[in-house]
Amino acid sequence: MNWRLVLWLAALVAGAAVLAELLLSPATTDDRWHLLAILAAPAMVTAALVPLLRRWVSSRASVAGAALVVGLCSLALGAVTTSAASNAMFLSSHDYRLFLVVLVLSCGIALVVGSQLTRPLARDIARLGDVAEQVAAGDLSARTGIQRKDEVGRTAAAVDHMVHSLQAAADERERLAAARQMLFTSIGHDLRTPLAAMRAAVESLQDGIAPDPKRYLGVVGNELDNVEALLDQLVEFARIESGQRPHARETVSVAEIAHEAIEALTPVADRRGVHLTLHAVGPGHITANQLDISRALRNLVENAIRHSPASGTVAVSVCEGGDADAGVAVIVADEGEGFPTDFRPLAFDPFTRADPARATRTGHAGLGLAITRALVQQHDGRAWLGDGPGGDVHLWFPSKEQS
Numbered sequence: 001m002n003w004r005l006v007l008w009l010a011a012l013v014a015g016a017a018v019l020a021e022l023l024l025s026p027a028t029t030d031d032r033w034h035l036l037a038i039l040a041a042p043a044m045v046t047a048a049l050v051p052l053l054r055r056w057v058s059s060r061a062s063v064a065g066a067a068l069v070v071g072l073c074s075l076a077l078g079a080v081t082t083s084a085a086s087n088a089m090f091l092s093s094h095d096y097r098l099f100l101v102v103l104v105l106s107c108g109i110a111l112v113v114g115s116q117l118t119r120p121l122a123r124d125i126a127r128l129g130d131v132a133e134q135v136a137a138g139d140l141s142a143r144t145g146i147q148r149k150d151e152v153g154r155t156a157a158a159v160d161h162m163v164h165s166l167q168a169a170a171d172e173r174e175r176l177a178a179a180r181q182m183l184f185t186s187i188g189h190d191l192r193t194p195l196a197a198m199r200a201a202v203e204s205l206q207d208g209i210a211p212d213p214k215r216y217l218g219v220v221g222n223e224l225d226n227v228e229a230l231l232d233q234l235v236e237f238a239r240i241e242s243g244q245r246p247h248a249r250e251t252v253s254v255a256e257i258a259h260e261a262i263e264a265l266t267p268v269a270d271r272r273g274v275h276l277t278l279h280a281v282g283p284g285h286i287t288a289n290q291l292d293i294s295r296a297l298r299n300l301v302e303n304a305i306r307h308s309p310a311s312g313t314v315a316v317s318v319c320e321g322g323d324a325d326a327g328v329a330v331i332v333a334d335e336g337e338g339f340p341t342d343f344r345p346l347a348f349d350p351f352t353r354a355d356p357a358r359a360t361r362t363g364h365a366g367l368g369l370a371i372t373r374a375l376v377q378q379h380d381g382r383a384w385l386g387d388g389p390g391g392d393v394h395l396w397f398p399s400k401e402q403s
Contacts, residue, residue, distance in 0.1 A: 009046060127145070128146070128155065128156060135166070197219060204216055248289060250290070251285055252286060252288050254283075254293065255283050255318045262276045272305060272306075273310040274314055275313045284319075286399060292378065292379070295371070300393050303368050304332050308334040328398075330396075332392065339385060344385055372393075383396075
């Protein structure tokens with residue numbers, strides 16, 4: 001037995017009895033007992049019926065139907081109580097029969113109104129069940145579309161948010177799977193060429209048929225450098241993709257880092273007959289990790305050297321704005337043919353090249369611009385291609401005051 005229900009009903013009967021004593025002032029003790037019996041009878045019937053109704057309601061397939069039945073039972077109990085009290089109070093049987101007619105009409109109106117009000121609730125709950133079944137079947141595009149402010153509305157919003165999170169997680173898994181597939185494909189493709197060249201050179205040396213052993217050893221050394229450069233790019237790309245942040249940041253000068261990059265890459269440029277220049281307006285102070293900014297700039301300068309024609313010029317410009325809002329801008333421009341129009345939207349994507357058919361014996365997996373953009377974005381900056389016909393790349397960093 002539900003003792004809490006019994007206590008509540010007993011408290012209601014006691015309260016009603018006190019109220020009747022104050023308002024009706026029964027004349028005799030028999031009247032008091034008669035009034036108390038009228039008040040207690042519906043409570044006793046309620047205490048007996050509620051456990052049965054609770055088990056019945058919990059087994060129903062329709063929430064709206066159960067809610068309607070509960071409402072009608074509550075109304076019926078109230079009607080019985082009112083009828084019993086009215087029968088005890090009315091002196092005229094005609095008035096009592098009129099009261100019963102009005103009571104039946106009221107019950108009918110309550111039934112119609114209850115069915116209309118519970119129908120939207122039933123529809124929304126059914127929609128929640130349908131969406132749950134669709135999601136369980138793998139359809140992550142399903143949404144409830146329910147707009148309510150009650151518990152059903154909050155549940156629907158939570159379900160929609162959960163499905164959206166599942167969709168985002170599924171999309172991320174697909175993206176990572178595609179990236180892994182691209183990674184393995186690119187590694188296999190980019191390692192095959194230098195390994196084949198080294199194998200051919202080593203076999204020629206082993207067989208003693210190499211006409212110039214020193215030149216063949218030089219080929220092996222160059223190919224090893226290419227493989228090492230490729231592995232360095234892959235390690236850096238993996239570090240960035242894992243979300244690792246720079247270990248330390250400090251105030252650095254972009255102009256000084258650009259000067260060091262040019263000094264380090266001048267021998268590479270000289271071998272290709274390319275001239276490097278630097279034009280800096282201000283030191284370009286930013287708060288950053290120096291190694292990351294150096295790698296980003298060296299990637300751009302090295303890429304520009306590779307795509308610049310013989311006797312061409314690679315120009316690096318560093319410009320510090322006159323106020324804190326302007327930030328620090330960097331432009332690396334070469335005199336090559338620039339990026340093809342259809343390749344420009346993909347230029348910063350990993351494992352992409354403007355000419356995929358070109359031999360990949362340069363130790364580069366198409367990660368240079370992708371690494372550069374990721375490093376710049378980690379420092380709240382931006383990277384984009386210029387609008388001119390050349391292969392100029394623009395970088396922007398927030399100034400030291402903005403960081």
